Structures are given as C-alpha cells and as structure tokens.
Amino acid sequence: MRQQFVIFELAGQDYAIDIALVNEITEIKEITKMPKVETYIEGILNLRGNVIPVVNLKKILNITSENPGNKQILVSSTDENLAGLMIDSAKDVKNVDEDEIEPVSSVLQSGKNSYKGVINVDGNLVLILDVENIVNFNTVREELDEAV
Helix, strand or coil: CEEEEEEEEECCEEEEEEHHHEEEEEECCCCECCCCCCCCEEEEEEECCEEEEEEEHHHHCCCCCCCCCCCEEEEEEECCEEEEEEECEEEEEEEEEHHHCECCCHHHCCCCCCEEEEEEECCEEEEEECHHHHCCHHHHHHHHHHHC
16 A cells, blocks of 8 residues: 655655645745743744644754754644644655555654654655654644633
C-alpha cells in the first residue's frame, strides 16, 4: 500500500507529514498574538473567515535555529480541529510504499511518540512527524478559549 507525504523543511532538516492531515499550505500572514497561552502557540490567524491557532513546530520539537525562517503555514486538521503549523518551506509530495517506512528507535521518541517512522527521500533520511501526538489540537483550542 502506498502513502503520500508532504515533505517540508524546519531549520535545514526535512520532515514529512501524512498528506491526509494537510488541508493546505499558505504563506504566513499576520498572526495575532495571544496572551497567557503556551509558548509554542504563536497566536491566531484568520484564514478565509476561519480563525485558527498557529503552532510553532520548532518550539514543540525543541529545534533551535539562528534563523527564524518560518515562511509558511501548513494547515492541518484532525477530528474537525484546524491548526496552522509554522514551517520554513514546503518542498514536495512523495509517494512511499508502506514497506519503505522504517521504524524509529525508541531512543528518538522524546516522551510523546513524536515520529511515525523514517523514509529515504533522494538519499536523505526524513522523519515522519506524528502530528496528532505532537500537537494536541483539543488542548490548543482550549488554551485559546481560556485566553479570550
């Protein structure tokens, strides 16, 4: 069985996310900051009449980068909840056979099953993010509701 992944860059490293979780990718527009929310929540964004929370993946994954680089928003959804994930740039969509996905060592699983596996894309190892475990969409929505 084949799966499709969106490949994107964060601080010079390529990552992947299941395309079924991606609604769209757009350029960063004006983000309204929200007080009293977790530091990984950058604020909210009005996307064609929908107000969605914007999450900084670098902060969640503890990625340090001298260059902020965030230029795009990958709009992701799970269970009717939308969130914008800040990324440096979208690169490609890749079809991958299920048997090409390698498991990630438990050493890399930083407490909260961050990765679903690893794929080889043009000679580079690309980590597949488990967005549903990394970003708790319900918690993000509750954080914003409490801040208002």
